[in-house]
Amino acid sequence: MHFDPSQLAALSAILRHGSFEAAARDLNVTPSAVSQRLKALENRMGTPLVIRDTPCRPTPAGQRLARHAQDLSLLEAQVAKDLGMTSAPARVRVAINADSLATWFIPSLAGSELLFELEVDDQDHSADWLHQGAVAAAVTARETPVRGCACHALGALRYIPTASPAFMARWFSAGVTRETLSRAPVLTFNAKDQLQVSWIRQTTGHALRPPTHVLPSTQAFVDAALAGLGWGMNPQVLVEAHLQNGDLVPLIDGAKLDTPLFWQVARHVSEPLRPLTASVRRRARAALVQPDQH
Amino acid sequence: MHFDPSQLAALSAILRHGSFEAAARDLNVTPSAVSQRLKALENRMGTPLVIRDTPCRPTPAGQRLARHAQDLSLLEAQVAKDLGMTSAPARVRVAINADSLATWFIPSLAGSELLFELEVDDQDHSADWLHQGAVAAAVTARETPVRGCACHALGALRYIPTASPAFMARWFSAGVTRETLSRAPVLTFNAKDQLQVSWIRQTTGHALRPPTHVLPSTQAFVDAALAGLGWGMNPQVLVEAHLQNGDLVPLIDGAKLDTPLFWQVARHVSEPLRPLTASVRRRARAALVQPDQH
DNA sequence: CATCCTGAGTAAGTTTTTCTAATGCATTTC
DNA sequence: GAAATGCATTAGAAAAACTTACTCAGGATG
Structure with missing residues (x-):
């Protein structure tokens, strides 16, 4: 056959x-x-x-x-x-979460001989893509290896709850409390995005349901924060400059949420993807928050 | 391409x-x-x-x-x-050491849908076959995984230094000592076979060079011991019956040499070989000496 | 409502590929 | 040294795959 x-x-x-x-x-x-x-x-x-x-x-x-x-x-x-031959480049499908794509991932693809087809999905769901075999590799939040996959820890993507100064003045003049948080409009990437409610629960201990904007675009997410539309968890690297010059401020000084990420590769193609894996890990070491080495 | x-x-x-x-x-x-x-x-x-x-x-x-x-x-x-289709069975090349082949390995192949091509080589060299990609899996003495391979411990093959009673009377009437061991003819499987000299060194602490027969056949090896041609390290399972009825005796009571074996599978085909791997491990658990579980 | 447009499916004919059959030419065997 | 074995080559036949031309269905357009 x-x-x-x-x-x-x-x-x-x-x-x-x-x-x-x-x-x-x-x-x-x-x-x-x-x-x-x-x-x-x-x-x-x-x-x-x-x-x-x-x-x-x-x-x-x-x-x-x-x-x-x-x-x-x-x-x-x-x-x-x-065998030292030249050949048409192979295509490889990779699942990736939107924020990784917008922040650190792309440079790790440069220099590869492969052609990429990226599937953008939530980091909690990219493991499914892998499991079904729809992609050969994925950046995922799942630490336990998917059956038939090798798993490499990449470090964590750091999020900071941010809003514009005007937004802060309007909604949080009384401080960031359970009451103000449940009234201030929050930005959400999409229905799967749990980052904001996670941070609220982590900070206040309560599962609040504030009014919500939905903006399924990383860039729009930052722009919406800048425009004072709402507050949201933004990747630190994307808002660093805005925090420096005061266009954005953290809801609470020093507040952050780290999301650990993992690179999972289907093992049956781990050999051809070895250079890619090395490149992704190298880039992640430089761009993501690494756990303290003791 | x-x-x-x-x-x-x-x-x-x-x-x-x-x-x-x-x-x-x-x-x-x-x-x-x-x-x-x-x-x-x-x-x-x-x-x-x-x-x-x-x-x-x-x-x-x-x-x-x-x-x-x-x-x-x-x-x-x-x-x-x-996809639930019927198809011609795939062929798979496996490297295996002669003693495993003669003792425990074959039953683990039964029931598989694959066609096998066995390459018989010394357990210390089958790792090379794997590394070159000439075989998809191997029973090997090497514990460290070959690049691109998954490694499963199988347990150990137990060897017993055996000879016929007549041979013992002729060569070891003065006891099994450095002197008698360096004169008594020893059986060797082939040039790569280090089992006998290993056991001598382990027992006497010396690297002796006794006169040597070369018999590259597991069955001939046992037959030669029975005939009193020499003594040799024989797999316990092969000589158990002969030891029971006295046709063969151990050189030293309770003497043994355990050779740990490992199943290494090239990872890019680990999924199609999963049933085979499971079968080999199951069989090995039953037929090989397992390390003490604490 | 008729028409146009787009994109898939089909039929016929042509090109390309891949086979068999026949033959040649080494090397080994008795 | 004749016969046998085994690979290479060629020509022609068979099979496969492609292009061209046409049909059909569904959606947009006037």
Whole structure:
């Protein structure tokens, strides 16, 4: 039972680009060829692999095969490297939380020979992506290794509860208390974002439900704080300058929340991803808060 | 850069069977097809892959590609399994020391869906096979993990220095001493076999060089001891019955040498080999000497 | 409501690939 | 030194994969 590489490439391209036509352009063939390749593959597998929609989405079997296609191209890239050949760069899917992406992660990708497809999701959920095999590696908040994955501690991303001075004057003139915190508008990244309520609970000991803005963009999150729309937990590195020049102030002096992060790599591709893993760890050591070394 | 699966299969079959003709029979094609497939692959790689000899042997590049072919078929088998398909069984190469093969190992292979190609080598050298990627897993004496491999302790194989009663009467009537040990003929499995001299050094504190028979066969080794040809370190399980009925006796009562063994699996195929790993460990727990649990 | 546009699927014909069959040419074997 | 073995090569046949051209469905447009 062999899987035809060009058929797998077609499946990959369709899912990556969302349509048969775009996939055909990417593969330098006619859309008809792509259609025939996928049909042949679906016939062989005896089940549909792609849900024809805009954009196209994989069925469970399609997802599994797409993963195989990715694994295969990583393995082939490793062979090519071992034999000193040049080859088309392999693609690798990586799950990453938005704040890591906005702050420290990108530079660790530079210099790699791979092509990246980043999936942005909450750090608490990226482990699921890994577990399903939808990505080959992930930055995750989960410390226990996902089955079949190697886990590397990266350090912690430090968040600081921040707001504009005007916002502070309006909502917290009476101090940061249980009462003021439950009335002042809070910024939330999305429905999964628990950082603000975590910090409130950690600080006040109560689970409050303040009025909430939802802004699923790291940059918008900072801008909203600057504009006095609300307060929110912002990555220290993103607001450092604003804190220096007084455009933003911490809700409480010295207040912070550290979120430990981990790099998990599917072990069956750990060898081809070894340089990436090294690069990510190096970058994290420089950019994240490291636990005290005793 | 795709590798054609049928070309890889040809390479695999050639190396497995040692000739193009046998490979052709195995693949149900004409020898010409095999020749053309390999030629196409060699052209693509820009280097010879097979040394045409009897039997055919791989060049370094050929070895690396053959490994890729094996990895690929394991990955494909895993995909097929995940999708509930039937598929041709994948082949897996395993390095194993002769005494493990003769005593406890075989039953752990039963019930697997894989096809095995065992490479018999000394337990101290099987790690090299792994490191070069020539095998996907190995029973080895090496405790430190080979790069890219997961290591599982299996317990120890217990050896007992044994000889026939007649041999004892002839050579050790004066007791087992430095003098008698340096004169009595010793059995050796092969040039790599250090068990006998290890035990002598462990027992007497001296590195002696007694006259040596070389018998590279586990069964012949026991037979030679029974025949009074020499004494040798025999796996306890192989000589238990002979010790019971007096055909063999230990050189020194209660003397033994435990050789700890480890199961090392290349991590990139650890998932498809998971059932095998479980089976080997289960069997080893039952058949090998386990370290005291405190 | 008819029309246009986009994107997937299908059919037919052509190109490319890959096989078999036949043959050649070494090397080994008796 | 004839027969046998085994790989390489070639030509032609068979199979596979592609392109072109067309059809069909669904959504946007006038």
